[in-house]
Structures are given as structure tokens and as C-alpha cells.
Amino acid sequence: MSEKKVAIVACTGMGKTLGTVARQVAYKVVEELRPEKTVLICIPSMAANVGEYKNQVKNYPSIILDGCVERCATKVISDNNGMIKGRLFLPQLVKKYGLKPGPRTDIGPEGEELVTKIAQEVAEQVDRLLP
Amino acid sequence: MLEEQKKVAIAVCTGMDQPLATVARYAGYHVLEKLRPDKTVLLCTPALLGGVQEDVDFIKNNPALVIDGCEEKCCEKIVKNANGKIRAIINVKDVLNEHREFQPESRVKLGPNGMKLAETVGEIAAKKVDEILEADKA
Numbered sequence: 001m002s003e004k005k006v007a008i009v010a011c012t013g014m015g016k017t018l019g020t021v022a023r024q025v026a027y028k029v030v031e032e033l034r035p036e037k038t039v040l041i042c043i044p045s046m047a048a049n050v051g052e053y054k055n056q057v058k059n060y061p062s063i064i065l066d067g068c069v070e071r072c073a074t075k076v077i078s079d080n081n082g083m084i085k086g087r088l089f090l091p092q093l094v095k096k097y098g099l100k101p102g103p104r105t106d107i108g109p110e111g112e113e114l115v116t117k118i119a120q121e122v123a124e125q126v127d128r129l130l131p
Numbered sequence: 132m133l134e135e136q137k138k139v140a141i142a143v144c145t146g147m148d149q150p151l152a153t154v155a156r157y158a159g160y161h162v163l164e165k166l167r168p169d170k171t172v173l174l175c176t177p178a179l180l181g182g183v184q185e186d187v188d189f190i191k192n193n194p195a196l197v198i199d200g201c202e203e204k205c206c207e208k209i210v211k212n213a214n215g216k217i218r219a220i221i222n223v224k225d226v227l228n229e230h231r232e233f234q235p236e237s238r239v240k241l242g243p244n245g246m247k248l249a250e251t252v253g254e255i256a257a258k259k260v261d262e263i264l265e266a267d268k269a
Contacts, residue, residue, distance in 0.1 A: 043177050044176055048209060070181055072175075076181055
């Protein structure tokens with residue numbers, strides 16, 4: 001882990017549409033917008049002690065995408081002594097952009113547009129953390 | 132007073148890394164929303180890890196069916212750590228080994244074949260839900 005990266009942590013929740021949106025945002029940032037500057041954290045793997053995720057959240061600044069008021073992603077990263085440097089609360093961003101995603105299995109065109117806008121915000125945060 | 136009907140908690144791998152995790156996710160939705168909506172609830176693994184009481188209680192009080200994505204078996208480990216009563220385990224990788232034609236496209240988009248794999252896993256899960264609830268009645 002020599003090169004500094006930003007850890008992207010998405011709520012991977014099953015219950016709500018915004019869990020799906022958070023997940024899609026994370027993929028967009030890591031695969032398309034900032035692949036060279038980011039790593040994707042897998043919460044279940046981290047909890048099961050699989051892979052390098054625990055070390056990554058300790059050593060890299062993290063940006064958290066929480067899908068609901070429970071803020072499970074934030075709690076899990078805090079419990080693992082993660083270095084949280086940015087937090088996005090998706091219900092707030094739904095209001096900000098006025099875009100309503102479809103159901104959790106298919107977020108639809110407005111959901112896709114929401115993903116694009118939130119991913120852009122995340123990418124800007126990544127650039128501020130790693131200029 | 133009527134006894135509350137027992138339901139099966141469907142716990143799926145909610146991993147981010149592999150397409151098979153996305154398959155597990157859609158298999159969970161398929162069971163809950165289409166195949167056995169009256170007999171199942173979908174457990175939210177991150178909520179369980181985040182200590183959300185509803186999920187913590189549910190996994191303690193109901194039989195669980197785990198759908199893991201790969202050989203790491205993260206979901207099974209998480210449910211065991213939460214003292215869940217696991218009654219059946221399905222591994223998506225095993226199902227893919229028997230249906231090589233259902234290779235998912237990517238972790239972001241499963242594509243038609245990946246969705247078929249999710250539906251196949253869902254069908255296997257639905258049968259196991261019936262078996263669990265039948266066994267509990269006996």
C-alpha cells in the first residue's frame with residue numbers, strides 16, 4: 001500500500017433504493033471517474049476479515065456514502081478505526097437534485113442521473129483529498 | 132390470539148467486488164419480491180453490522196437462509212457472528228458451476244445471463260424456504 005488512495009465506502013444495504021444508488025455511485029467513481037485515485041471497500045468482506053480492506057480504511061482517507069438515517073456505512077468504518085474524511089448522506093442529495101430514483105432493483109433514468117451527479121461530487125472530494 | 136407466522140430471513144452477500152455478489156443480491160430480491168413474499172424477509176447485512184436493532188432481532192429469532200457469492204463465505208460468517216440460526220446455505224459460485232451459460236456481464240450490470248443466474252439461485256432458495264418452514268411445522 002505504498003501509493004496513497006481514497007477509500008470509497010458505499011452503503012451496500014438491501015432494504016432501500018438508496019442502497020442501490022450508493023452502490024452504483026461507488027462503481028462509477030472507482031471504475032470511470034477516478035480509477036487511479038480510489039479503492040473500493042467491500043463492507044461484508046471487511047467484516048469477515050477477508051482481503052486488505054481493514055488496512056485500507058485505517059491508512060487511506062475514506063469517503064462514505066450513507067443510504068439512510070441509520071448510517072451503517074459510517075458506523076462500520078468508525079468501528080474499524082477508519083479515517084473518515086468525507087460523508088455524503090444520500091437522502092439529502094435526493095432533495096438537492098430533485099431526482100427520484102425508481103425501485104431498488106431498477107433505479108430508472110432519474111436514478112441513473114442522480115448516480116451521475118453524486119458521483120461527480122464524490123470525484124471532486126477525491127480531488128480535494130488527493131490533489 | 133393468532134400466532135405470528137414465522138418467516139425465513141434471507142441473508143445475501145452484499146459485497147462490492149465480484150459480479151457473483153451482485154447475483155446474490157438480485158437472487159435475494161427475486162425470492163422476496165416475486166417467489167416467496169409472504170414467507171421471507173430480506174436481511175440487510177450492513178444494518179446487521181451497524182447494529183440496527185430490527186435486523187439484530189430478526190436474525191436471532193428467525194431461521195436464516197444464506198446466499199453467499201463466493202468461497203470466502205462472508206455472509207455466512209457475518210450471520211454466524213450475529214448468532215443467527217442458519218438453516219440453509221446456497222453459494223452462487225456452485226450454481227454457476229452447474230450453469231456455465233449464465234455468466235454475468237459485470238458487477239455493475241448482470242446482463243440477461245446474469246439475471247437468469249440470479250433467478251435460478253432464487254428458485255433454489257424458494258424451495259429451501261419451503262423446506263425450512265415445513266420442517267418447523269412438523
